[in-house]
Amino acid sequence: MARIELRGIHKRYADGFHAVKDLNLDIPDGEFMIFVGPSGCGKSTALRMIAGLEGISEGELLLDGEVVNELEPKDRDISMVFQSYALYPHMTVRQNLAFPLRIAGRPKDEIETRVNEAAAVLQLSDHLDRKPANLSGGQRQRVAMGRAIVRSPRAFLMDEPLSNLDAKLRVQTRTELARLQRRLGTTTVYVTHDQTEAMTLGDRVAVLNAGELQQVGTPRDLYAHPRNIFVAGFIGSPAMNFIAAELQGGEIRTARGDLPVNDWWRERLTGASPNQSVILGIRPEGFSDAALEEGTGPEFDVEIEVVESMGSDLFAYFSPESTGARSQSLDDLAQQSGLGDATASRPGEQLVARLDPMSRVAVGQHARLRIDTSHIALFDPETGLSLADHESTAPTLTSA
Amino acid sequence: MSTVAPARPASPEVAERSPKKRKGQGTSPVLWIGVVFVVLFCLFPFYWLVQISLRTSQDIGVAALYPPNPTLSNYSDVFQNDDFVAGLRNSAIVATVTTLLSVLVGSFAAYALARLRFRGKFTILALILSVTTFPPIAIALPIFQLWTDLGLNNTLIGLIIPYLTFALPLTTYILTSFFREIPRDLEEAALVDGATRFQAFRKVVVPLAAPGMATAGILTFIFAWNEYLLAITLTTSKAARTVPAAIGNFNDTAGGGYAQPVGLIAAASVLISIPLIILVLAFQKRIVAGLTAGAVKG
Ligand SMILES: Nc1ncnc2c1ncn2[C@@H]1O[C@H](COP(=O)(O)OP(=O)(O)O)[C@@H](O)[C@H]1O
Ligand SMILES: [Mg+2]
Numbered sequence: 001m002a003r004i005e006l007r008g009i010h011k012r013y014a015d016g017f018h019a020v021k022d023l024n025l026d027i028p029d030g031e032f033m034i035f036v037g038p039s040g041c042g043k044s045t046a047l048r049m050i051a052g053l054e055g056i057s058e059g060e061l062l063l064d065g066e067v068v069n070e071l072e073p074k075d076r077d078i079s080m081v082f083q084s085y086a087l088y089p090h091m092t093v094r095q096n097l098a099f100p101l102r103i104a105g106r107p108k109d110e111i112e113t114r115v116n117e118a119a120a121v122l123q124l125s126d127h128l129d130r131k132p133a134n135l136s137g138g139q140r141q142r143v144a145m146g147r148a149i150v151r152s153p154r155a156f157l158m159d160e161p162l163s164n165l166d167a168k169l170r171v172q173t174r175t176e177l178a179r180l181q182r183r184l185g186t187t188t189v190y191v192t193h194d195q196t197e198a199m200t201l202g203d204r205v206a207v208l209n210a211g212e213l214q215q216v217g218t219p220r221d222l223y224a225h226p227r228n229i230f231v232a233g234f235i236g237s238p239a240m241n242f243i244a245a246e247l248q249g250g251e252i253r254t255a256r257g258d259l260p261v262n263d264w265w266r267e268r269l270t271g272a273s274p275n276q277s278v279i280l281g282i283r284p285e286g287f288s289d290a291a292l293e294e295g296t297g298p299e300f301d302v303e304i305e306v307v308e309s310m311g312s313d314l315f316a317y318f319s320p321e322s323t324g325a326r327s328q329s330l331d332d333l334a335q336q337s338g339l340g341d342a343t344a345s346r347p348g349e350q351l352v353a354r355l356d357p358m359s360r361v362a363v364g365q366h367a368r369l370r371i372d373t374s375h376i377a378l379f380d381p382e383t384g385l386s387l388a389d390h391e392s393t394a395p396t397l398t399s400a
Numbered sequence: 401m402s403t404v405a406p407a408r409p410a411s412p413e414v415a416e417r418s419p420k421k422r423k424g425q426g427t428s429p430v431l432w433i434g435v436v437f438v439v440l441f442c443l444f445p446f447y448w449l450v451q452i453s454l455r456t457s458q459d460i461g462v463a464a465l466y467p468p469n470p471t472l473s474n475y476s477d478v479f480q481n482d483d484f485v486a487g488l489r490n491s492a493i494v495a496t497v498t499t500l501l502s503v504l505v506g507s508f509a510a511y512a513l514a515r516l517r518f519r520g521k522f523t524i525l526a527l528i529l530s531v532t533t534f535p536p537i538a539i540a541l542p543i544f545q546l547w548t549d550l551g552l553n554n555t556l557i558g559l560i561i562p563y564l565t566f567a568l569p570l571t572t573y574i575l576t577s578f579f580r581e582i583p584r585d586l587e588e589a590a591l592v593d594g595a596t597r598f599q600a601f602r603k604v605v606v607p608l609a610a611p612g613m614a615t616a617g618i619l620t621f622i623f624a625w626n627e628y629l630l631a632i633t634l635t636t637s638k639a640a641r642t643v644p645a646a647i648g649n650f651n652d653t654a655g656g657g658y659a660q661p662v663g664l665i666a667a668a669s670v671l672i673s674i675p676l677i678i679l680v681l682a683f684q685k686r687i688v689a690g691l692t693a694g695a696v697k698g
Contacts (some may be wrong), residue, residue, distance in 0.1 A: 014517070073591040086589035090607045099603075100593040147593065302434075376629050 002064050002078075002154035002187050003029045004050060009059035011211075019045045021211045023059070026191065032181050034193045034202035037234070040389070042211040043191040047157050050189060051080050063154065074103075079148035080157040082379040083164065085140050087132040093119070093143050094128040100151045118150040123181070138169050147178070155187040162197065165289050174201060195235050199223070207231050229279065229384040232377055238284050240377070241351040243320055245280040251279055255320060256300045262373050268388045269378075278387065279379040284315065286375030287353030289361060299370045304361050305350075314355045316367065442534045445672075453666035460662050474667035484668055485555075486638035487646030491672070494556055494642055496581045496622040502620045503613050505564075506571030507579075511601065513572070514579035525576065536566070547634060554636045561632070563624045571616040578612030579605065603604045611686050618683050622676055643672050 004027040011020035011187040017265045020042045035043040048054040048059060052073035060067050068076055079100070088096050097118055101111045107192045114398065119125045122142040132140055141161065148156055154210075160171045178201050181188050192198055198205045206216040207230070215227040220233075226232035244252045252259040259280075261269065290299045311400040353369055361367040378387040452460065453474050455467040478484050513525055543562055544553065552558035582605055590600035602613055606613070631645040638646065647668045650661050680687065 051588075051592050053591065072596075073588075073593045074596060076592075077594075078592065080589070080592045082585045082589060084583065084585050086583065086585035087602055088589075090585060103590075103599060103603075147589075151594075297424075380659040 001185070002029065002094075003062075004048075004155060004187060004189065005060075005062040005065075006046075007062065009046070009049065009061065009376045011042070011049060011054065012057045012322050018250075019211050020049070023213055025206060025216060030185045030189055031102060032178070032188045032190065032201060032203045034198040034200035034205045035189065035208060036051050036195055036205055037193065037208035037214075038218075039193050041208045043193070043208055044159050047080075047189060047191050047210070049161055050155075051078055051157050052076050053080075062314045077153050078155045079151065079153040079156060081144045083133075083160040083163040085144040085161075085164075087140060087143055087147075090131055092129050092131055093124055093135070093146075096132065096143055097124075097146050097150050104151065114150050118146040121149070122146045130371040137165055138173065141165060141173060145177070149180070149184065149186075152184075153186070155189065156181070158188065158190045160192055161190075162309065163192075163194075170197075177201065196237060199235065205235075207234060209234075225386070225388065226281075226377060227336070227386055229281070229379050232281050232379070232386075236283060238315065238352045238354070241282045241284065241286075242379075243280045243282065243351070245278050245378075247276045247278055247378075248274065252278070252376075254280060256302070257298060259298050259371060259373055259376070264374070265376070265378065265388070277381055279381050281377035281379060282351075282371060283375050284354035284374050287316075287369045288372065289359040290356045290370040292356055292359055295370055297372055298369045299368050301366055301368055302351075304365055304367050305362055307361060307363055311359065312357060314357050314359050314361070316353045316355055316359070316361050316369075317350055318349055318353070318367075319349070322324065341366060402674045416427040419475045449666050450670055453663060453670050455663055457661075457663055464516050468567075475671070478664055478671065479665045481650075481664070481668075483638050483646045483649060484640065484643070487641050487643035488557060488672075490638075490640055491625055491642040491644075494559050494563065495597060495621050497556075498560050498567055498624040499617050499621045501560070502564055502567040502571045503575075503617050506616060507575050507606070507609070507613065509568070509572045510575030510579050510604065510632050515584075525573070526529060528572055530567060532569045540630055543630070544633050554640045556640050558634050559631065559640065560643065562630055563627060567620040567623055571620060571694060574616045574619075575609060575612050578609045582608050618679055621679065625672070625676060643668070647672075 004025075006023050006027075007026040009020060009023040010018070012018050022045060025033075035046060037043055044052060049056050052068075052075075052097060056069050061069050063076065063078075082162060088099065091099065094115055095113045098111050101114060106114075110364050115128075116125070119128055122145055124139065124142055124146060127135060127139060132143065135143065141164070144161065148158075164175055165173060174197060192201075199222075202219060204216060205219055205222055207214040207222065215222060215231045217225075217302075222231060222235050226235065226240075229242070233242070243254050243256070245252045247253075247261075250261050250266070252261060290294065302318040304316050304318055308315040308317075355361065359367075379385065380387060451465070451467050454470045454472070455462075456469055456471050456473065459468050509528075513521060539562070547553040547558050552561075586604050586608070587600045589599070590604045595603065625642075626644060627642070628644040628648065631642045632648060635641040635645055647665055649666070650665050671698070
């Protein structure tokens with residue numbers, strides 16, 4: 001059990017590459033903390049610094065209030081699950097599980113009990129005498145987990161532990177992992193590039209990009225109050241829609257039409273200059289099919305280009321009237337997160353609405369979409385920052 | 401249509417593969433003749449040695465493909481020969497110690513070359529390997545001079561040291577490629593599991609590199625066991641003379657200085673080949689795997 005604190009941590013590699021920049025985080029005892037971000041953003045580097053496998057260039061790492069920057073990995077009493085699992089190929093499952101205990105010089109009978117317990121928890125009891133080469137991917141993953149839990153360390157570190165599993169097993173293992181962590185109550189730092197994993201697993205999520213911490217908060221908080229365009233676009237699937245707009249006389253003007261600024265936003269926009277250009281962010285579920293239900297809120301006519309029916313949801317794609325939102329932050333987002341590839345277009349060039357599956361919208365036809373103005377976000381196109389003071393706990397803007 | 405299409409590209413592939421397979425099975429008589437020829441060519445000298453070792457000294461000159469009066473007397477005689485027995489003992493010590501030291505020191509060097517990041521790593525590896533290109537004859541005399549000054553002539557340690565200089569580059573080279581293929585993750589996992597660097601090396605890296613160590617060890621053993629030039633240069637008596645050098649000296653001792661004890665030499669040669677043949681046959685697969693490791697994956 002441990003509280004992990006990162007204070008102004010930097011990592012500069014020998015080749016001069018600045019992989020982690022001024023990372024500040026306080027992970028309380030027992031928390032399940034997720035590091036999420038696009039590939040190469042420094043997640044693994046941060047995790048390896050906590051493990052002691054990578055030196056800390058600047059800043060302080062504290063375990064339970066004690067600075068451990070110079071402590072060897074073996075003296076930190078933290079266990080780690082590697083993306084490759086890193087099982088010892090020449091040892092049986094039993095020997096793999098026993099390894100941390102044997103190194104620690106624990107008595108034989110204690111090793112035996114602990115290994116058997118861990119094996120029972122992870123359903124490995126029948127495979128204890130097999131070598132890793134003869135195990136399935138899921139079993140190997142569980143052995144790696146078992147080796148981490150067997151010695152009851154102060155914290156678990158996991159570097160993309162599910163990324164080598166197939167999609168179905170990944171979802172299943174994800175649930176088991178969350179349950180196991182809750183039961184053991186051990187502080188856990190979990191690295192992933194998959195925002196779905198981040199949103200479903202963690203107590204809190206830290207979003208990293210290009211070595212910098214973008215935002216840290218509960219999954220709900222990140223979804224509802226992204227601090228900047230990067231977080232807004234990275235969290236949520238399909239991604240948030242971005243539309244170029246202008247603030248004018250209490251209205252948000254877009255090429256499609258005007259939206260009123262609701263009270264919540266009005267309070268926060270007092271400092272905004274008149275005619276300020278902004279980037280309007282609307283989650284896909286911020287749209288609804290006006291033909292289906294009565295309601296209030298601004299409505300727009302759009303021409304539907306693609307319809308994807310997922311059974312429980314229906315995604316309708318359409319283009320913004322204008323050339324779409326333009327901003328340096330959006331370009332960065334598209335480039336760094338690979339979102340551009342995922343949606344076959346850059347963010348801002350195609351919009352998507354998540355509609356009720358009963359909706360009758362069809363490709364090539366016009367549809368009338370209503371916007372729920374409580375679901376909007378506004379960003380400064382220059383800085384990419386949200387125009388809302390995101391620290392305040394807002395009553396609206398929650399996901400449905 | 402669409403269900404038929406994928407099947408099409410597969411069939412020429414099958415057709416292409418089958419003749420190759422037939423060739424690979426080696427049913428062609430030409431190939432067999434070739435194999436038999438090569439095997440005979442390689443084994444004939446050894447057969448000649450064996451059949452000479454089974455002749456009496458009177459029969460040595462008889463022109464025949466087999467011994468006229470086969471006898472094992474050469475074998476019992478050779479064990480009566482003090483020089484040979486002392487040589488066996490010296491060879492066993494020199495080859496074993498050289499092998500152990502070379503694998504031990506070589507694995508430390510190879511680990512550093514494979515794992516640590518430092519400037520001029522490639523240059524160092526190239527330098528180490530270049531040592532093996534010196535012909536032993538070029539260094540035999542300087543070493544003899546040096547050993548005379550240091551009092552290491554005619555000692556076992558005086559043989560082990562130069563043998564190590566020849567064995568270490570090869571050992572280091574083989575082991576470097578083995579260590580390189582062991583994922584770094586495994587060592588790091590050991591470190592977070594509570595191991596020291598040395599424990600991680602001993603409990604994770606060494607067991608995984610064992611085939612490489614076996615290969616390097618066997619090759620070193622064979623080299624040290626067979627080495628002749630330095631052995632005759634640096635030894636003068638049975639105190640340090642290894643078996644090849646002792647056999648080379650049978651001329652002077654056993655026959656009283658004039659008769660050539662050909663049968664005795666042959667028997668001794670057969671005897672000292674046996675441990676190597678057993679070793680190589682037992683570890684054949686490992687040696688091949690060890691020599692190609694790294695080369696395949698590049
Ligand atoms: N040993 C190293 N030397 C130099 N740069 C490195 C080293 N290891 C990682 N990097 C760089 O640091 C960045 C962050 O790497 P990493 O933490 O592994 O990213 P990820 O978020 O995908 O886990 C990457 O751009 C990577 O190229
Ligand atoms: Mg990584």
